[in-house]
């Protein structure tokens with residue numbers, strides 16, 4: 001269940017820095033499965049733990065519109081200078097869309113389910129999803145970055 005926030009309203013959990021993930025037991029796997037279900041139910045391409053009311057540093061991202069990867073303790077370690085302007089929405093801000101400039105390419109450091117470090121590079125729309133989801137883990141929303149006057153109801 002996603003906690004929607006009203007236009008312009010502030011949701012405390014969405015505005016809190018998420019804490020690093022340590023546990024990777026059955027409960028955590030179940031949490032990821034539940035988040036995945038919520039994401040698909042809402043036709044999203046990504047979802048972050050704060051969106052389901054938990055300030056843990058984990059999100060899911062749908063890559064190439066087919067593979068869901070868990071972003072555990074994920075951070076952007078490199079970003080291209082080149083930026084791309086694109087339309088963005090958020091499951092926590094239903095019905096709103098805005099134009100946001102994002103890095104065209106990002107390199108993300110994260111951990112897999114075994115706790116091993118993984119470094120992956122993303123481009124284009126995948127890079128946009130990464131930036132949006134990792135922002136959630138750092139208490140940021142796309143409306144903070146949107147070009148002035150572009151956030152509108154669809």
Ligand SMILES: [Zn+2]
Nearest residue numbers: 089090091092
């Ligand atoms: Zn979002």
